[in-house]
Amino acid sequence: MVCSGKGRRDETVLLYDAQAQSSIGSIDKEGVVRLFDVRVENWAGPHAHCRPSEGVWVMFESREARSGGSFRDDRVLFDQAPDAYDRARPGYPPELIDDLLQRARLGPESRILEIGCGTGQLTRLLAPIGATMDCVELSAGMSRLARANLAAFPNVAVRHGAFEEWSETASSYDLITSAQAFHWIPPEIGYSKCCRLLSPEGLLALIWNLYEPSDDPLHEEIQAVYRREAPQLCRRPPDGVETRIRRTLSELRAFGCFQEPLILRYPWIDTFPPDRYADLLRSFSDHRKLGTMKLERLIAGVLEVIETHGGTIGRRQIAVLILAAARRQC
Numbered sequence: 001m002v003c004s005g006k007g008r009r010d011e012t013v014l015l016y017d018a019q020a021q022s023s024i025g026s027i028d029k030e031g032v033v034r035l036f037d038v039r040v041e042n043w044a045g046p047h048a049h050c051r052p053s054e055g056v057w058v059m060f061e062s063r064e065a066r067s068g069g070s071f072r073d074d075r076v077l078f079d080q081a082p083d084a085y086d087r088a089r090p091g092y093p094p095e096l097i098d099d100l101l102q103r104a105r106l107g108p109e110s111r112i113l114e115i116g117c118g119t120g121q122l123t124r125l126l127a128p129i130g131a132t133m134d135c136v137e138l139s140a141g142m143s144r145l146a147r148a149n150l151a152a153f154p155n156v157a158v159r160h161g162a163f164e165e166w167s168e169t170a171s172s173y174d175l176i177t178s179a180q181a182f183h184w185i186p187p188e189i190g191y192s193k194c195c196r197l198l199s200p201e202g203l204l205a206l207i208w209n210l211y212e213p214s215d216d217p218l219h220e221e222i223q224a225v226y227r228r229e230a231p232q233l234c235r236r237p238p239d240g241v242e243t244r245i246r247r248t249l250s251e252l253r254a255f256g257c258f259q260e261p262l263i264l265r266y267p268w269i270d271t272f273p274p275d276r277y278a279d280l281l282r283s284f285s286d287h288r289k290l291g292t293m294k295l296e297r298l299i300a301g302v303l304e305v306i307e308t309h310g311g312t313i314g315r316r317q318i319a320v321l322i323l324a325a326a327r328r329q330c
């Protein structure tokens, strides 16, 4: 069983799919199940395992669950390739950073908490304002590189550990932010802990760079390489921007700690030379699950295609900023 929701019997409960790392729907007090947009064929059936009992709704069993595995295992994969991650992963559009700084009214006196800072992709864009920044990062390798990358900023401290287990030394953050990382935090812990740690006027800013598939010949040929070398990665395409927004909205509403958020989108294209694109693929947790040999064969095939199309690849993405204020009574 990988999908469950917990809560009182008299309230709507969010269903969380641990393997997909996100909520997939909700069940209301009548026991009615609503799925957001899950590919239903992946599931044994919504009602088959629906069993309301005192205080707990136990839900769904995915077919994939029977082969074992958990998203908690996957997030440690980032520790295998911190250098590739550091070389390949982009930052975030300047317009997004400007909007964030303005709307959260950040300045040198502010206190910021960042969850899952990686090697500092967002951190280095916020650090120059001089605010005190605490960054909590699960991977030892990522933490080490983040400290090195941010050595010029004495206002930034990188703490190695899981956010869920982190005993905060301070509260009252003006901003809690997480770029490309909040889906790794169990939502039933993440939202309430953030709410507790925010100052009364503080904001939660969740950020993702989400891939927008293209159907030009280059991307079509790359898809053919995936079908040949890694068909398992074709079965579950990555979340698009609207799916991620919908899921995050549902979580924010279901956990009830936050007001309705502001949602801003920033389309942009990141252009990769072959080496950096190879590192990008090495930095994806789902790609790392292939194992080194299969992954490198996939990369070789993809690079061959890129070479025949001029030697660079443009990746269309939409950066999304979801900004929410905590409810006062939280």
Ligand SMILES: C[S@@+](CC[C@H](N)C(=O)[O-])C[C@H]1O[C@@H](n2cnc3c(N)ncnc32)[C@H](O)[C@@H]1O
Pocket (backbone or CB within 6 Å): 075, 078, 079, 089, 115, 116, 117, 118, 119, 120, 121, 122, 136, 137, 138, 139, 142, 161, 162, 163, 164, 178, 179, 180, 181, 184, 185
């Ligand atoms: C996709 S990376 C994002 C890194 C960076 N923020 C960025 O914008 O590219 C996700 C990061 O979250 C970290 N992470 C995953 N689960 C975490 C947790 N429970 N607590 C803290 N960090 C976590 C991973 O180690 C990884 O560095």
